[in-house]
Amino acid sequence: MSIKQLRAFLAVAQSLSFAQASQHLHLSQPALSLAIKTLEESLGGALLVRTTRSVALTREGEVLLPIARRLIADWDNTEELLRQHFTLKLGRVAIAALPSFAASLLPVALKAFRDCHPDINVTVHDVVNEQVVEMVRNHRVELGVVLEPESLEGLDFTPLYLDRFIAVVPAASRLASYEELQWSDLLSEPFIALQRPSAVRTLLENSVSAHHGRLPVAFESHQLVTIGRMVSQGLGVSVVPSLCLQQMEALGARCVALNQPRVEQRVGLIHLAGTTISAAAKALSEKLIEVTDKR
Incomplete structure (x- = not known):
């Protein structure tokens, strides 16, 4: 179960429309259908009931919907948190x-x-x-x-x-x-x-x-x-x-x-060998080198 598959499922489940979900995700409908199909196969059963005119959630799809919302929100929050750390807008050292x-x-x-x-x-x-x-x-x-x-x-x-x-x-x-x-x-x-x-x-x-x-x-x-x-x-x-x-x-x-x-x-500066220091520690190291070079 990948984040891409969960996003595809959530888009369809919230709009109950493959066309709207495709537009929202900037995916073609065949690619969207394949993502949903792969997710269903990995989980072992149908999550959506499709007809030519409508889309509905199965009972299992209804169980997955709030979980998918939470998982995607956690993923997005984690991405944003790490982005802020890497861009030095947040963090500690x-x-x-x-x-x-x-x-x-x-x-x-x-x-x-x-x-x-x-x-x-x-x-x-x-x-x-x-x-x-x-x-x-x-x-x-x-x-x-x-x-x-x-x-x-x-x-x-x-x-x-x-x-x-x-x-x-x-x-x-x-x-x-x-x-x-x-x-x-x-x-x-x-x-x-x-x-x-x-x-x-x-x-x-x-x-x-x-x-x-x-x-x-x-x-x-x-x-x-x-x-x-x-x-x-x-x-x-x-x-x-x-x-x-x-x-x-x-x-x-x-x-x-x-x-x-x-x-x-x-x-000099020491840190543990074989480890990658955080972006904040790297930036502080650079300032220490810069200041001592001017000494």
Whole structure:
């Protein structure tokens, strides 16, 4: 039983005229008669009684009529709903992003996206790197923005930009007057780090261990905002992604370029490998790429 056959039956059943039904459906009468005949054969019996002068419904045809109306209405509503999703006139998309990106470039991309697609609902999860990966893997969000994971198993990664990490020091510190710092300058001070497990924490430890040994961690926090506040109060120094620069300085800390070793990591978009993302997620991905290209 196809939608074409149901439309043919409904047109004839409502008009009780093959001629009117043919005109309504823009079908020839032989094609219409064949559709009805095929439907009756598939169901196992007559739905219409035809004479040279009239058309009437059988008892089975009367049973099918309200069902056909409902099925066709559901079909048409589904078609329209999906058309609105594909044309981005309706829909939703969920994205998770690491805090440094969520507080800086993501709002810019969302503004550009909203200007083009005002009827798409966007849910943003501002979580640490590891949770972003977990939420994508568990289908809780379609898109994630992360530091490039060590393992991409089951994920597709699209690079957005290369982030260079910077030193964060108290504004009143002697280190704040420098244009550039080395790790040896920082490691003589109490260090404030993200708590484990943290991709940023692991990256920093791996980057400095060969030349300087372990980080002298004095304080730990789950949130970069808390780290910025602690640094601004003179509790120690830290190293954060360069995207956090404005956020850190707004909290009262001072940001300085960092070398020896320079710490860099790619930031990019992830989604589940082997899946086709929604039209809304694809459009948002394009805006994220566009915004980061201008960075």
